[in-house]
Ligand SMILES: Nc1ncnc2c1ncn2[C@@H]1O[C@H](COP(=O)(O)OP(=O)(O)OP(=O)(O)O)[C@@H](O)[C@H]1O
C-alpha cells in the first residue's frame with residue numbers, strides 16, 4: 183500500500199494532463215456525465231418520493247412493532263391472525279402494550295356524488311390512539327358512537343364539497359354495507375396506491391359494520407415496547423416466542439414490507455429502474471465515446487510509450503485514471519443541478535423529493551461503475567497501439 | 575564485448591499468399607560505443623531490422639543478441655524489459671501532445687522506478703539545457719519548431735543513459751541546418767555517455783559521424799565498409815567541434 187502511494191507520487195498524472203489539455207473533450211464528457219447523473223437522481227428521487235407518499239399510513243402508525251398474518255400481502259390484503267397471539271405477545275419481556283387493529287377494504291357511497299367507491303376502513307381502540315395524528319385523537323369519543331367514523335381530508339376523489347360541509351360543522355351522512363354512517367371529523371393522511379381514502383372508527387363500530395369479521399381475527403397487532411427497549415431486539419424475541427401463524431415486523435420493517443410489495447408487484451419499480459438504467463447507459467455511451475476518441479487520437483503517443491518500455495498495464499492505468507477523474511468531476515455538477523430540480527419539483531408537486539447523503543453516495547458509486555465500464559471498453563482500442571508501427 | 579550480435583537473421587511478413595521474406599540471412603556485429611549508420615533504398619528492410627533490434631517485434635528465426643540477451647524466442651515481458659535499455663529517436667518526433675517538453679523528457683525516466691521524482695526533474699532540466707532548450711522546458715510540442723521537437727525527443731531518448739540508441743531517419747523531417755544540429759547533438763551526447771548508436775538515414779550529409787556504414791539492399795546487408803569511413807571520422811569530429 184505504501185509502495186503504491188509512493189509510486190503514485192512519482193508518477194506523471196497523465197490521465198489528468200491529457201483530459202485538461204483537451205478542453206472541449208473534457209466539457210463534452212462532463213456534460214454527458216452530469217446529464218446522466220441528473221437522470222438517475224430524478225428517477226431515484228421520484229421513486230423514493232412515490233413510495234414514501236404511498237406508505238404514509240404505515241409511517242403515521244403509532245407502533246414500535248406490528249404483528250401480521252404470514253399471508254398478508256399489502257395494506258388492503260392483510261388477512262388475519264388469532265387475537266390470542268396479542269395476549270401471548272404481552273408475555274415477552276419488553277412489550278408494553280399489544281392492541282388489535284381491524285382493516286377491511288370495502289365500498290361506500292361517496293357522500294358528495296352518491297357513487298359507489300372503494301374505501302379502506304380501519305378499526306381500533308380509540309382510547310389507545312393507533313396513529314400519530316393529533317386531529318384523530320380529538321374524535322376518540324365520537325368514534326365510539328354507533329356508526330360514526332372519521333375521514334381522510336386528503337383522500338383521492340370528489341370529496342371537496344363534503345369536506346367543506348364537515349368543516350362548517352354540518353353533519354354529513356353516507357352509506358356503507360347497508361349502514362348509515364355519520365362522518366364526525368377529518369384527519370390528514372393522503373391516498374396511496376392501495377386505497378384512495380381511509381375511514382377510521384372504533385373497533386366496536388368496525389365489527390358492527392362488518393359482521394362477518396370476528397373479533398378473534400385480527401388484521402394487525404399494534405405493539406409498543408417499554409421505554410428504552412430496542413424494538414429490533416424485542417421483535418426478534420417475539421418472533422422466536424410466537425407460533426409460526428404470525429409474523430413480527432418493526433415499524434420500519436412494515437413500511438419496507440409495503441414498499442417491497444409495490445416494487446415487485448407493479449410496474450412502478452420497473453419503470454423507475456428502467457429510467458435509472460437508461461441514464462446509466464446514456465452515461466456509458468457518452469463516456470465511452472469520449473474515452474475511445476481520446477485513445478484513438480493518442481495511439482501514436484501510446485505506441486511510443488510502449489516502445490520506450492512501458493507496459494500495457496501502464497496504458498490501462500491512464501485510461502482508467504481518466505475514467506475516475508471524469509466520474510468525480512462530472513458528478514458534482516450533476517448533484518448541483520439535481521438539488522435545484524428537487525426543489526422545483528417539491529414546490530410544484532408536493533412530492534417529498536430530498537437529496538440524502540445515502541443517495542449521493544449511491545449515485546457517485548453508480549457514476550464510478552459507469553465510467554469504469556466505459557473505460558474498460560475503451561481500453562480494447564489500446565491493443566491497436568503497436569510499438570513496431572512508429573518507426574516510419 | 576559486442577553490444578549487438580546478429581546471426582542468420584531472417585524475417586517474414588504476412589501469411590498465406592501474402593507471405594513475404596523481407597530480411598535474408600543478416601549477419602552484423604556492432605561493438606559497444608560504435609556509431610553505425612545504415613543506408614539503403616526504400617523498402618529494403620532497414621526499419622524492420624531496427625524494430626527487431628529494438629525488441630519492438632518478435633524475432634522469428636536466426637539469432638539476435640542485444641546486450642548479451644537473446645531476443646529470438648523471448649517472451650513479451652522480456653521484450654518490454656529489453657526496450658528499457660534502448661533510446662529511440664523516430665522520424666516523427668512522437669512527443670506527447672499534452673505534456674510539456676520537460677514532462678516529455680521525464681517520461682523517459684519514469685520507467686526506471688528507482689529514480690525519485692526530484693531526481694527525474696533535475697535530470698530532465700539538465701539534459702534540456704544540454705540540448706539548448708532550457709527556456710522551452712514548459713512549452714508544449716505544438717509551440718516548438720521541428721528541430722526543437724526533435725531535440726526534445728533526443729533528450730527524452732538519452733536522459734535515462736540508454737546503452738543503445740536506435741534512430742530511424744531522425745533528420746528526414748528537418749531542414750539541413752537543424753538536421754545537422756540534431757545529428758551533431760546526438761553524436762556528442764552519445765559519445766559522452768559511451769552508448770552504441772545505430773542510425774538509419776538517407777541523408778548523405780550526415781554520414782560523416784559514423785564509425786562504420788552498412789547498407790541494405792532487398793533485405794540483405796551488402797557492404798560493411800568500416801575502413802572507408804574510418805578516415806572521415808577525423809573530419810566529423812572536427813565538424814562537431816566547430817559547430818559547438
Ligand atoms: N507490417 C508490415 N506488414 C507487411 N509488410 C511490411 C510491414 N512492414 C514493412 N513491410 C514490408 O517490408 C519491406 C521492408 O520494409 P521497411 O519498412 O523495413 O523498409 P525500409 O528500408 O525502412 O524503407 P524506407 O526507407 O522507405 O523506410 C517492405 O517491402 C515493406 O513493404
Ligand SMILES: [Mg+2]
Nearest residue numbers: 573574620621
Ligand atoms: Mg523505414
